Amino acid sequence: MDTRNITYFMAVFEHLHFTKAAELLGISQPTLSQQIRLLEAEVGMPLFDRIGKKVVATEAGRLLHQYGMKMIQAEMDAKSAIQELVSEKRGTVRLAVLPSDLDFQLVPLFVEFKTRYPHTKLQAFSTIFVRDEVLTHKVDLGIGLRGPKDKRLVQIPLGSEPYELFVHASSDLANKHEITLEELTRLALVMYPKGYIGRDLVDEVFREQGLELTTVMEAGSASSLLQLVAAGIGATIQPRELLKQHSGWEDIVTIPIVGPAPVRHMELTYYADRFISKAQHQLAEWLIEFFKSKTN
Template sequence: MDTRHITYFMAVFNHLHFTKAAEELGISQPTLSQQIRLLEAEVGMPLFDRIGKKVVATEAGSLLYQYGMKMLQAERDAKNAMKELLSEKRGTVRLAVLPSDLDFQLVPLFVEFKTLYPETNLKAYSNIFVREEVLSHKVDLGIGLRGPADKRLVQIPLGSEPYELFVHSESDLAQKSEVTLEELTQHALVMYPKGYLGRDLVDDVCKEQGVELDTAMEVGSASSLLQLVEAGIGATIQPRGLLKQHSTWPNIVSIPIAEPAPVRHLELIYYADRFVSKAQQQLSEWLIDFFKSRTN
């Protein structure tokens, strides 16, 4: 069983469509079908059921997919390790970060990283499903909300950060030293759409208190939310550090929310049994220092 056959299998598994998988791989559909039949002969059982025009993975196919990801990742790790022997500063580091943090917070750190590792390709993605991206080997590192312990992952706590109310400096709320969630039901809010981690975290705390917030507008970007606040459209509830890291919003002030206030608990995660390059290790250390200094 070689990695070429596994690559073919993974493409079919992801698409559940032989023609689309063949197009992705750059081979003909008959060739792909033949290679899958050879793999099925090798493992001694069918990997896909072909029901009319539909392709469905069998139990054996689902099992092989789990090990196939590990096999392909092991091959990538071996190649990366060999590259690092040639040059300590080559390679690629893939990072998934929650949207609000990637919008503003990390650009100076990325600049410093690129200065130290000019030949390393850093790819930073905005994603609300950070843990899933790490577990599927789509990224090397992730910064997300703390989740349950998982033996497949290295999980490093990055501290906790309360949410505060961001309002225009001319708002009636701007002079208050503290606001309650109940008070906010009387004010227009601009928020992330439901389903975003930050929004769901706030809604969960509100639900526990029997409070339901009304939104005047919902957008999926932290930058857009702050622009709406500055334009006087409404207030927003965001992590405290989002505003304190930047002086580009002089007309926005943040107000603490009375207990029980929403609080987010962050963690850095990466796969436990995979190769970690020196560049990735350096970036991890900087991210840990950055977020701990911001949240504690």
């Protein structure tokens, strides 16, 4: 089965539109249709149902898409492995990481990686869909919240991190040794918007206890939330290590949460059956060491 035809098939499957797929592939629509017909003849079943102008994948098409992704990735892996063997050029390393505080924390590590591998292009993507990005081969490595076991993935635990309350040092709360969930519901809070994983994780803990948080302001970055706390706008609930990774916030203190505290469990993931370059291995090792150092 020709991987070129598989590539054509994947384009049609993704867009469910022959003309649009042909334009993206840089070929004519009749040529694309002919190649799909040849592929259908080879597998012995139609891959798409054509209902008027509407294109729908058949069961055989959905099955071929599943295995077609593996075929294309296998070809890419083979080329990458050979390229690494004969050339000093290391290609590209793609990393998916949760947005907000994590991408900020990892910047020093990215700088170190680039110094070690100057010819390697490092692409770091902030996304809440880390596992999906790894499973669809859009990235090589992913750092996200721990998920259920998946035999397609290598899943390496990176430790756990409790959330704490961040308040201004001049706050009446600053001298408290701990604070309860119920007390937190009465505070003026600045948080990520709903839909951010960090916010949803915290909200879920409160919801399980029959409680609900209210906010006075919401912002989409860790640095913005810290600025709001420093300005006295409100307090925030964030991972404990966040303050250690941001310098210049001596006027902010953290207070442990009890009853129970929100906790995030992190993991490093990558696809089990794909080629991992030396540069990717090195980045993975550094990421594991980075998170290990945070828990020591």
